[in-house]
Amino acid sequence: xxxxxxxxxxxxxxxxxxxxxxxxxxxxxxxxxxxxxxxxxxxxxxxxxxxxxxxxxxxxxxxxxxxxxxxxxxxxxxxxxxxxxxxxxxxxxxxxxxxxxxxxxxxxxxxxxxxxxxxxxxxxxxxxxxxxxxxxxx
Amino acid sequence: xxxxxxxxxxxxxxxxxxxxxxxxxxxxxxxxxxxxxxxxxxxxxxxxxxxxxxxxxxxxxxxxxxxxxxxxxxxxxxxxxxxxxxxxxxxxxxxxxxxxxxxxxxxxxxxxxxxxxxxxxxxxxxxxxxxxxxxxxx
DNA sequence: CAGTATCCGGCCGGATACTG
DNA sequence: CAGTATCCGGCCGGATACTG
Numbered sequence: 001x002x003x004x005x006x007x008x009x010x011x012x013x014x015x016x017x018x019x020x021x022x023x024x025x026x027x028x029x030x031x032x033x034x035x036x037x038x039x040x041x042x043x044x045x046x047x048x049x050x051x052x053x054x055x056x057x058x059x060x061x062x063x064x065x066x067x068x069x070x071x072x073x074x075x076x077x078x079x080x081x082x083x084x085x086x087x088x089x090x091x092x093x094x095x096x097x098x099x100x101x102x103x104x105x106x107x108x109x110x111x112x113x114x115x116x117x118x119x120x121x122x123x124x125x126x127x128x129x130x131x132x133x134x135x136x137x138x
Numbered sequence: 139x140x141x142x143x144x145x146x147x148x149x150x151x152x153x154x155x156x157x158x159x160x161x162x163x164x165x166x167x168x169x170x171x172x173x174x175x176x177x178x179x180x181x182x183x184x185x186x187x188x189x190x191x192x193x194x195x196x197x198x199x200x201x202x203x204x205x206x207x208x209x210x211x212x213x214x215x216x217x218x219x220x221x222x223x224x225x226x227x228x229x230x231x232x233x234x235x236x237x238x239x240x241x242x243x244x245x246x247x248x249x250x251x252x253x254x255x256x257x258x259x260x261x262x263x264x265x266x267x268x269x270x271x272x273x274x275x276x
Numbered sequence: 277c278a279g280t281a282t283c284c285g286g287c288c289g290g291a292t293a294c295t296g
Numbered sequence: 297c298a299g300t301a302t303c304c305g306g307c308c309g310g311a312t313a314c315t316g
Contacts, residue, residue, distance in 0.1 A: 027180060027181045027184030027185065027188075027249075028253050028256060028257070029180060029184065029249060029252045029253050029256055030180065030181060031256060031260060032252055032253075032255060032256040032260070033175050033180050033252075035263060037171050037175035038288095039288080039289075040289090042165060042167060042168065042171050043165045043168060046165030046167065047165065050165075055297080055298085056297070056298050056299075057297070057298080060298095065290095066289095067289075067290060067291075067292095068298075068299065068300090069289085069290080069291095069299085069300075069301090070288085070289060070290075071299090072298080072299060072300080073288090073289090079270070080266065080267055080270040080271075081263050081266055081267060082262060082263055082265070082266025082267070082269075082270075083263075083266075088298095091297095092296095092297095093296095093297040093298080094296085094297055094298060094299085095297070095298090096297080096298060096299085103259060103262055103263070103266070106255065106259060107255065109251075110248075110251055110252060110255055111165075111167060113247075113248055113251055114167045114170055114171075114248065115166050115167050115170075117170060117244065117245065117248055118166060118167055118169060118170040119166070121241060121244060122169060122170070124220060124241055125173060125219050125220055125221075125241070127220070128218065128219055128220025128241070129218055129219060129220070131220075132217070132218040132220075133218075176308095177308080177309075178309090193277080193278085194277070194278050194279075195277070195278080198278095203310095204309095205309075205310060205311075205312095206278075206279065206280090207279085207280075207281090207309085207310080207311095208308085208309055208310075209279090210278080210279060210280080211308090211309090226278095229277095230277095230316095231277040231278080231316095232277055232278060232279085232316085233277070233278090234277080234278060234279085
């Protein structure tokens with residue numbers, strides 16, 4: 001169930017009577033997607049990775065449109081998943097710092113990969129949409 | 139606005155008075171995430187990439203839990219984004235084939251990368267969750 | 277076969293107000 | 297500062313039934 005050692009794509013792999021694919025994930029990346037790519041987790045992880053350890057308000061300011069409630073929720077989830085570390089300093093006023101964990105940092109190359117794909121292909125997607133809509137209009 | 143040529147992480151990059159981060163994406167991968175990583179797009183893309191060109195029913199059978207309505211919706215979106223190609227054969231009964239496009243195929247290495255991360259780190263996430271919950275219970 | 281049409285529930289995320 | 301408490305709307309996805 002690790003099975004990923006080389007891209008191995010193209011039609012029909014060497015499947016010898018493969019079971020009718022499990023319930024949820026016909027693809028092995030289903031679980032990761034749930035963990036890493038939700039509405040706000042990606043921006044949070046990215047920001048933490050880019051700007052290093054920072055406080056709640058700093059995250060709030062960098063990720064401009066997020067609300068405190070949602071930011072808290074996502075941070076808790078990320079902490080639970082072990083992707084970030086939360087440090088509480090019992091002072092007055094309270095001070096809390098968030099930083100990316102080693103586990104979370106391991107996602108950096110992946111994010112870079114994603115950013116690469118985006119920078120070279122995003123306008124092709126844009127173009128495709130335009131073409132599709134134009135064709136549909138006729 | 140391409141800016142990604144090397145991982146460049148770690149605290150404080152070379153930001154000289156960076157603007158207060160744009161509205162939505164504090165991170166450049168926001169848009170890609172919306173396009174590629176939604177509930178069903180990933181399994182669909184993966185299946186298409188793995189098993190090659192196939193018909194609607196085949197996809198339905200491989201991605202066991204998806205409903206026809208949702209499958210159609212996602213396929214349309216993916217087609218509009220130029221990640222897959224839909225071919226309609228006007229026969230009786232009708233025959234439609236879906237295949238991944240060149241643009242979509244470009245995601246294969248990324249998916250492999252993701253699968254790699256998953257296979258080596260998913261149980262660490264699992265472990266982290268367990269620890270977190272155990273600590274919370276006390 | 278390859279969908280479309282309806283209806284419907286749940287959940288996520290946003291808005292607003294308040295607190296140790 | 298770093299959140300929590302409430303309320304609420306929208307949308308996505310699921311269930312079910314039907315069609316060129």
